[in-house]
Amino acid sequence: MERMVKIVKPLISSAFEEVFGLLPITMRKLRAWFFFVFKFLDHPHHSEARGYDFENSEDFLFLPEIHSAKKHIYHESVSVACFAAVLFIAAVVALHLTFDFSTLAIVSGAIALFYFTFVIFKLYVVYKGAHYPLISFSKEEIDALGTDVPMYTVFIPLLNEAEVIPQIAEAMTSIDYPKEKIEYIITLEEYDHATLDAIKAVNLPDNFRVLILPDTKPKTKPKALNVALSHAKGQYVVIYDAEIIPDADQLKKAVLAFRAHPNIGALQVRLDHYNADQNILTKLFNAEFAFYYDLFLPGLQKLGFPIPLSGHSTHFRMDALKDMGAWDPYNVTEDCDIGMRLHRKGYGVGMLDSVSLEEATSTLDSWIPQRTRWMKGFIQTSIVHLRHPFRFKKEIGGWINFMAFLYIVPGTIILNLLNFLAWITQFVWFTTEASFIQRLYPPAILYFSVFSFLVGNFAFMYMNLLAVYRRKRYGLIKYVLLTPLYWVLLAIATVRAAKQMIRSPHSWEKTKHGSHLRRKEASA
Amino acid sequence: MIKKHSSHIKYLVLIIAFMVSVIATSVVMYLDLANASGDSIARLNLSRRVVDGTSPGFSQLGYVWLPAPSLLMLPMIWSDAFYYSGFAGILLSMIAFVLAGWFLFRIGDIVAGPVAGGFAALIFMLNPNTLYMQSTPLSEMFYIAAMLGALMYALLWARYSKEMYLVASGAAFLFATLSRYDGWIFAIATVCLVSLYLYLTSRDFRKMEATVILFATFAFLGPLLWLSWNYAIFDNPFYFAIGEYSSKGQQESLAAAGFLPSKGDLPSALAHVWYATQMVSGWALLICSVFGLLFVLRQIFVKKQLRYLFVILLGVHIAYYILNVFSGNAVIFVPQLAPYLLFNVRYALMFLPLFALLVGVLGARFHRLGILMLVIILAEYGVMLINDNVVTLHEAIEGFAGAQVNESRLQGGKWLRGNYDKGLILVDVFNNDAVPFASHVPFKYWVHTGDPALFGAALKAPERVVDWVVLREKDSIDERFRGGEWLADNFDCVYSYQDIEIYHIRTDERSRIVASDCKVGTQRAGAESGREAL
Incomplete structure (x- = not known):
């Protein structure tokens, strides 16, 4: 068979060139036109020619620009968007002509189909994740590690965090790891004098270093991490945000996990909140995290799907981090983006059985901007990775992983928006019984939509319920029944994110930390 | 163990x-x-x-x-x-x-x-x-x-x-x-x-x-x-x-x-x-x-x-x-x-x-x-x-809802199986399920309470909607048409067995056999011609 191909292929291509040689246009022109229209098939991009530029001190973007969210409107993105739109319209027209379905019905059917498959996808992932063991080690194994451990670097990117400095200082110094084998790099913006003063006030040990960031744009957390990267000496790297309290033995567990699983490039730990009981918002936030870190991510790992990592408490091998070109300073969810790039580079991600406690944003003032940033980052990550969709499909491990990416990243955004749309539609229908809504849903599609919507909403809520129960947060359970209200907030944040993508795609709405401390003080 | x-x-x-x-x-x-x-x-x-x-x-x-x-x-x-x-x-x-x-x-x-x-x-x-x-x-x-x-x-x-x-x-x-x-x-x-x-x-x-x-x-x-x-x-x-x-x-x-x-x-x-x-x-x-x-x-x-x-x-x-x-x-x-x-x-x-x-x-x-x-x-x-x-x-x-009680419906259905040719059939399907089932006539030809609009229209003016009417004593159709009397102007009673009667719309081009024991007066209209046709 291979021999046949070897013989036939040159014959066909030479014949092809002969035929086109007779035409007034050359093959080169034809190729140029083809790649102008189908730009998303044309790779590698010219920005990739120079490889990673770790010397870039202008904006600390080490990646080729085509892999960054620095610019969003590339010829590739426009081309792929147009292609997808044409494909969709063609499908709509074909269905219309073949089955005489109305355009609106086809669109509402497509939405219902997406919703249904999304529900199935999530249920399948959770089913796989529910019984999948995290990477864990016994106390004996951890104790046996002794002092024979590699150098570890802890990045602590801070901005206006004076209030929580005592807490992070205590949390970091409580980490059970040989002092001479661990270094802490705190990054600060040059104008953040309050945090600097707070750091000086707590008398940190010698292995803490404060790195003042250069006054360049963008002023984002991933840029701070990229700046710190060249100063790091560790074989492994972990990021802890200002308010994090990790398990004391987390680094030792990570070392054991990296040793036991050489194919793993990064480790994700479970996140929990120390102020979960603060108010209804923190309770629902905690339920969401319980689902995400206990059921969803383990399922993604079990299935070998790309994992959107979290912004802190993620442990990296230093060589893997450099092999990926470090973080994208322009992506406002650099964590999600780096998870995808890890997968593209063929590194595995492990779920470590260790917990980092963080502060759940407890007011809408801080929750909405934080979630807006996350959703905006998901949009950015979708745009960046889909610039060359076929190449992405190949690198990420085939069509199944590609589809998984579509559901995990852009799918999450679409789902949030669709939920919003569905609720509004239902509200209008039940209050006005407007006929135009009826036209959107011919009987078969109506049944399918209602079924998907009901089953989906119940399944998503129930998965949160189950996750909270498994975490033995029994007091929270009854509040999880209010999860649909939380989705309304999610939808609002997603709409806001979409708006920001147009107006200020790189703006970073800083999450305010320390409200739990203020609350403690107030109650004291 | x-x-x-x-x-x-x-x-x-x-x-x-x-x-x-x-x-x-x-x-x-x-x-x-x-x-x-x-x-x-x-x-x-x-x-x-x-x-x-x-x-x-x-x-x-x-x-x-x-x-x-x-x-x-x-x-x-x-x-x-x-x-x-x-x-x-x-x-x-x-x-x-x-x-x-x-x-x-x-x-x-x-x-x-x-x-x-x-x-x-x-x-x-x-x-x-x-x-x-x-x-x-x-x-x-x-x-x-x-x-x-x-x-x-x-x-x-x-x-x-x-x-x-x-x-x-x-x-x-x-x-x-x-x-x-x-x-x-x-x-x-x-x-x-x-x-x-x-x-x-x-x-x-x-x-x-x-x-x-x-x-x-x-x-x-x-x-x-x-x-x-x-x-x-x-x-x-x-x-x-x-x-x-x-x-x-x-x-x-x-x-x-x-x-x-x-x-x-x-x-x-x-x-x-x-x-x-x-x-x-x-x-x-x-x-x-x-x-x-x-x-x-x-x-x-x-x-x-x-x-x-x-x-x-x-x-x-x-x-x-x-x-x-x-x-x-x-x-x-x-x-x-x-x-x-x-x-x-x-x-x-x-x-x-x-x-x-x-x-x-x-x-x-x-x-x-x-x-x-x-x-x-x-x-x-x-x-x-x-x-x-x-x-x-x-x-x-x-039993109270058993086969013997259903006998008339089953027989009515079986009669339709052999005699139905075309058109819609009006039936009150509640308690008469055996009729469509035994008739083997697909439901798309039955007008029943499952399609309230069509059923309502058929009850108002059956001759405009259906070719056939199945009624059983005391069902809603029977009550509506007072035992079939209202149907007599436009329909012939073509089958009767115990409490079941089946009516067919009267057509000029075709004579029908009219059941001899129909309770209503359709015999008046069609019995003679039916017998002649026999």
Whole structure:
């Protein structure tokens, strides 16, 4: 068979060139036109020619620009968007002509189909994740590690965090790891004098270093991490945000996990909140995290799907981090983006059985901007990775992983928006019984939509319920029944994110930390 | 060792369940008894109308019967062969029967070991009434399987404290609560028992609250969906309870006819349920169950073995039916009491798993006694069969809604099968399900209450909408057309048998044979020409 191909292929291509040689246009022109229209098939991009530029001190973007969210409107993105739109319209027209379905019905059917498959996808992932063991080690194994451990670097990117400095200082110094084998790099913006003063006030040990960031744009957390990267000496790297309290033995567990699983490039730990009981918002936030870190991510790992990592408490091998070109300073969810790039580079991600406690944003003032940033980052990550969709499909491990990416990243955004749309539609229908809504849903599609919507909403809520129960947060359970209200907030944040993508795609709405401390003080 | 035995017995139970199911179904289908009862046909029609009709769709599921069995029949009901033979529904019952036997075995096994499970499964599966019911499209077997599945997983949760078992139990309750209203009460009772179990074992109120929420959210999803459905389609979440064709509506018409003897009369209600139970279970099983009950109560109150509570829980069904018969929400007729008919005796099938388990756990404790009890019970089953004393089968044939009562509809349907040529047929499908079924005329040619707009139009001016009218004494069409008199101007009565009459629109180009015993005066118009044509 291979021999046949070897013989036939040159014959066909030479014949092809002969035929086109007779035409007034050359093959080169034809190729140029083809790649102008189908730009998303044309790779590698010219920005990739120079490889990673770790010397870039202008904006600390080490990646080729085509892999960054620095610019969003590339010829590739426009081309792929147009292609997808044409494909969709063609499908709509074909269905219309073949089955005489109305355009609106086809669109509402497509939405219902997406919703249904999304529900199935999530249920399948959770089913796989529910019984999948995290990477864990016994106390004996951890104790046996002794002092024979590699150098570890802890990045602590801070901005206006004076209030929580005592807490992070205590949390970091409580980490059970040989002092001479661990270094802490705190990054600060040059104008953040309050945090600097707070750091000086707590008398940190010698292995803490404060790195003042250069006054360049963008002023984002991933840029701070990229700046710190060249100063790091560790074989492994972990990021802890200002308010994090990790398990004391987390680094030792990570070392054991990296040793036991050489194919793993990064480790994700479970996140929990120390102020979960603060108010209804923190309770629902905690339920969401319980689902995400206990059921969803383990399922993604079990299935070998790309994992959107979290912004802190993620442990990296230093060589893997450099092999990926470090973080994208322009992506406002650099964590999600780096998870995808890890997968593209063929590194595995492990779920470590260790917990980092963080502060759940407890007011809408801080929750909405934080979630807006996350959703905006998901949009950015979708745009960046889909610039060359076929190449992405190949690198990420085939069509199944590609589809998984579509559901995990852009799918999450679409789902949030669709939920919003569905609720509004239902509200209008039940209050006005407007006929135009009826036209959107011919009987078969109506049944399918209602079924998907009901089953989906119940399944998503129930998965949160189950996750909270498994975490033995029994007091929270009854509040999880209010999860649909939380989705309304999610939808609002997603709409806001979409708006920001147009107006200020790189703006970073800083999450305010320390409200739990203020609350403690107030109650004291 | 026990595990090894358990594994052997479980395969044996599965093999026996499968074989018995196939044999029983083959016999019942060979004797053409699967669709004997009116409810069997109505079940099949309900599902068929979703895919076949003037306005097909899920709205055909209506509001009276819970939808899970009808929905699960859908993959097969579109096939004429599976629909008219009833196999679309029978297969569902057969699968449910095998699962029910399996679940019962597992429940007995968890409570008192594999021997208890084996005894219970055999006693349940070999009961002739169980065997007949698993050979029909009725929903009882489906419900029993779902209910036993829910109970088994709840019991597994109690034993292993794994929350996933509660989730599985909740999922099984979704099917149970969407197949019969008994499931709603059983779900409530199970939630109460789970709470009680947690209270007795841990006294951790937060955990109790959380567990109940986790369980009840899933277990009550079915009722919630059904209420939503009723609200969405009929503008009233409780329409299933108060609608025209609801149980209440039926009981009202029965009460008007003086057919609700047990309403408000507790001794009568107890007597009806007792006779039904005795006829379905047999004396031997009932007597052995009493001893089993005493043993189980001893295990609970003296030995403090709380898992036996899950066996007792099945008794909720008995209380439910006694209360329902007493309150007039359900009706059971037994031949021993007025009005000396057979109706809904099959409800007592719900009690069989309880009796089987009670005997099973007793038999597991006293092996020799267990074998003796099993032999006696099976012998009585044999006598039931030999003496042609399978009461559910008799109910299907001779009962209040049985084949004999359906005879006129069946004959009418068969006549149409040979004479229908074209056009729409008006029928009040409620209580006349056998007509379309026996006619083999697809539902897309039938105008009935499932398409209210068309049905209303046909009632106003039948000659503009339909070519045929089927009416039965006292049905809504009969009442509308005053026994056919109003039809006489435009329709000829072409068939009459007992209480059924079939009319055909009068056409100039074609003379029709007019039935000689039609009650209305269509003979005036067409009898002569009909005879001439003959």
